[in-house]
Each structure stands twice: as structure tokens, then as C-alpha cells.
Amino acid sequence: MENTIKKTTKNQRDIFLIVFLLIIVGGFFLYFQVFRSVEDASYAHVYYGTSNEPLVTIDFTKNEVILIENQNVPSSYDQNYPIINEAQKTITLLGDYEINGTRQVVIITYDFGRKTVQVIEEQSPNNICSKEGVSNGKPLICLPNRVRVEFEVDSESDFTV
Numbered sequence: 001m002e003n004t005i006k007k008t009t010k011n012q013r014d015i016f017l018i019v020f021l022l023i024i025v026g027g028f029f030l031y032f033q034v035f036r037s038v039e040d041a042s043y044a045h046v047y048y049g050t051s052n053e054p055l056v057t058i059d060f061t062k063n064e065v066i067l068i069e070n071q072n073v074p075s076s077y078d079q080n081y082p083i084i085n086e087a088q089k090t091i092t093l094l095g096d097y098e099i100n101g102t103r104q105v106v107i108i109t110y111d112f113g114r115k116t117v118q119v120i121e122e123q124s125p126n127n128i129c130s131k132e133g134v135s136n137g138k139p140l141i142c143l144p145n146r147v148r149v150e151f152e153v154d155s156e157s158d159f160t161v
Helices: 002-035 155-159
Strands: 043-048 056-059 064-067 083-085 090-099 102-111 116-121 140-142 147-152
Touching (some): 102 147, 116 140, 116 147
Antiparallel strands (some): 043 056, 043 147, 056 064, 102 116, 140 147
């Protein structure tokens, strides 16, 4: 009888400890995902492939989009990528995902006022990238198109006179 009481008490403590740890982990998750304030980004860099050099930089402090280099595309494509459309505030890149032998485009939109970027169109098996929504600091990663957007906060630009 005494052995059964010890096992029950031990099981209750184990359950209490597990619930307590889940609450702590859940609290940290909520803090980092919801309540944490994100510093406004100064730049958004658009990358293709495994390159560490961006193709395009969106400068939110100067409200301009800077083409750094053209994307390497097969000679069978008669268009240079990325395509920057300042009127529609979009950047179009050629992704790696192919449908019937044709590589699909990834269209990114940006908003200088809100300092945000969003993938509005892309073709991939689950369209996860375009479902991520608007971002003002969280990186956007588009696989299998191999396009990514990373943000940079320039702390010095906040103190310029």
C-alpha cells in the first residue's frame, strides 16, 4: 500500500514538473514571437542561392531600391533579373523551382512607410513563402526557389543629425 502511495506521489510530481516546464517554455515562445518589439529595419537585402552578396538592397532610410548585381540566369531567358518596378514597388527574381521546364518567378513587394517586405507571388509545392505574410524584421526564406530576404538594423542611422 505504501509503495502505491509513493508511486502516485511521484507521478503527480512528474506531471506537475512537466506542466510547469511547458508553461515556462510557452511563455518564452510567446515573448519572442508576439510581445518582443522588433527594431525597425534600416535595410532589407534580397539574396539568391547560396551567395552572401545581395542582389538588391532596399534602403528604408533613403526610400530607395539599389540594384547591386544581376542574377545569373540561363541564356534562354531574354530578360535580366532582378526586375525592379518602382511604380508598383516590386522586385521580381527568377526562382529555381521549375514547372514544365520553366523556372518560376518570385515577386517581392516593399513598403517604405511601414518598412516591410512581403513575397506576394511565387510557385512552389506548398507556397509557404507567400503565406508567411508581411515582415519587418523576420527573414523570409523561399525554398525551393532559393530566394531569401534578410533585414539589417543600422543603429547609427537613428542618431544622425
